[in-house]
Amino acid sequence: MSFDFRDKVVVVTGGAGDIGTAFATLAVGRGADVVVVDIDPRRASRTAEGLSRPGTPIAGDLTDRAFVDALVETVEERFGRIDVLVNNVGMTSTARFDVRSVESIEHELAVNLVSPLVLTRLAIPLLRRSQDPRVVTTVSLAGIFPQGETPIYAASKFGLRGAMLSIGLDLRAKGIRAGSVLPSAVDTRMLQQEAIDGGNSLQFQNPPQQPADVVRAMVSLLDRPRLEVYPRRGESVLTRVTMLAPNLLPRLLPLFRGKGERGQDRYLHTLERRGLVRRDGGRWDWVEAERV
Structure with missing residues (x-):
């Protein structure tokens, strides 16, 4: 059965990002009232006001307990009440582990791992007021497969996946259904920035999927509740099979790195054709108008 969005109260964190905006647009189009939560007040307002029926923008830092309260x-x-809580906030950094600051490590873990758990916990009373409460969380295939260039992102997603599997099992018996979406690379500003900064090339083995692909997976969780879904099932199977023998990774990953680097270069040239980035000498950078 299809999930009925009519008159549902939907809260989307990272709501002004590409995936959050796509989900908010779909939810409003199907009759929901949407709360757009984002750290950027201008983008939160712009996203909420740009929906077919204006949503409610709420701007603030989800790592700040006072703001979450x-x-x-x-x-x-x-x-x-809250009928659907969408934990979509996330960030990454391409700074290598051996040189990045301890403060940046703590911040990334706070954004990606701690803040979704804290918000979900504090939202429980409002979810219980719904006749059919749901929690949908954007995790990542990085929650299964290690990312050498972005280990803190991987750590946060490994932790978030485990927590949400456990929470889903616990809350199901209490009337709240929770599930997670585990996409591979998605064509978002976060991925674009990572490509510019020279992040993990292995995620460019295939062309990045679109936010709409992730949103379809989110909606499928609402249509048919389960603990996890994967927008690209084939990638998820390969990832999980590979992790049956993690000690082979140092030998296996170099075999795929060349393909990933070529894919990353193609992606950057695609962004250039779209007018988003430009090459300045030996490095890529944003077209200034797109950074506003």
């Missing part, structure tokens, strides 16, 4: 209070005062 205020967010939950605001949603309670305005709507009285």
Whole structure:
């Protein structure tokens, strides 16, 4: 059966990002009231106001407990409940582990791992007021497969996947259904920045999927609740099979690195044709208009 979005209260974190905006657009188009949560107040307002029926923008830092408390209070005062909580906030850094600051490590873990867990916990009372409460979390195939260039991102996603599997098992018996989406590389500003900065080339083995592909997987979780879905099932099978023998990774990964580097270069040239980036000498950078 298809999930009925009509009159549902949907809260989307990272709501002004590419995946968050795509999900918010679909939810509003099917009759939901959407709360767009984002750290950037201008982008949150622009996204909420650009929906076919204006959503509610709430801007703030999800790693700030006072903001999360205020967010939950605001949603309670305005709507009285949450029907669907979409944990979509995320970040990454291409700074290598041996040179990055301890503070940056703590911040990335706080954004990607701690903040979704804290918000989900604090949202439980409002979810329980729904007749059919759901939690959908964007994880990543990096929650299964190690990322040598971005180990803190992998750590956060490994942890988030495990936590959400456990939470899904626990809350199911209490009337709240929770599941996660595990996409590979998605054509978002975060991936574009990572490509510019020279991040993990292995994720460019295949052309990046689109935000709409991830949104379809999210909706499939609502249509047919389960603990996990993968937008590209073939990639997920290969990843999981490879992880049956992790000690072989130092031998296996170099075999794929060349293909990934070529894919990353093709992706950057695609972004150049789209007018998003340009090559300045030996390095890539944003076209200034696109950074606004």
